[in-house]
Amino acid sequence: xxxxxxxxxxxxxxxxxxxxxxxxxxxxxxxxxxxxxxxxxxxxxxxxxxxxxxxxxxxxxxxxxxxxxxxxxxxxxxxxxxxxxxxxxxxxxxxxxxxxxxxxxxxxxxxxxxxxxxxxxxxxxxxxxxxxxxxxxxxxxxxxx
Numbered sequence: 001x002x003x004x005x006x007x008x009x010x011x012x013x014x015x016x017x018x019x020x021x022x023x024x025x026x027x028x029x030x031x032x033x034x035x036x037x038x039x040x041x042x043x044x045x046x047x048x049x050x051x052x053x054x055x056x057x058x059x060x061x062x063x064x065x066x067x068x069x070x071x072x073x074x075x076x077x078x079x080x081x082x083x084x085x086x087x088x089x090x091x092x093x094x095x096x097x098x099x100x101x102x103x104x105x106x107x108x109x110x111x112x113x114x115x116x117x118x119x120x121x122x123x124x125x126x127x128x129x130x131x132x133x134x135x136x137x138x139x140x141x142x143x144x145x
Contacts, residue, residue: 002037004028005107005130007117008048008099011041015049015065021118024136028116033073040075042083042106044099077106086129094125104130114140 006028013021014029032039046069053061069076077083079102086105090096096104100122107115108129116134117123123133123141132140 002035002113003040003110004032004037005040005103005110005112005115006045007041007103007115007119007122008045009118010116011045011049012052013118015068021136028136028138038075039073040077040107040110040112042102043076043078044102044106046076048099075110077110079106083109090127094127096122096125 009021010025010028012018014025016022029039031037046065049065049069050062053059053065068074079087083102083105086109087101090101090104090108091098094101094104100119103117104115104122104125104127108127111129113131114134115122115127115130115132116136118136120135123135125133134140
């Protein structure tokens, strides 16, 4: 069993029904469930995903997203002291946005075997605590020692 961390865009693609990316993300989701892997993301992801519907005044969208994340199918990692410490390490050695650093730190703290992202810049990073960076086509890139 593996720990698979998804960055925010995976959830946005899945929930928005993007015609290009949704089928790829759904394939990852089915594979995670088939293998019995644990899907993890940061509590920050929930905030990011809720922003669009809230901005649009879409109460049913907010409710659907909240229910989706409360389904028990996703482990929501908190931003705690340990994650804050790892965040500072990531920000000090990598030129990434604050949001990306939160995701990378969260994935490293939970010991993610795979970090799934569509961001080519993140897939090039080596982050201790993360086994592999994985793109939407399933290609892996070594992410840590």
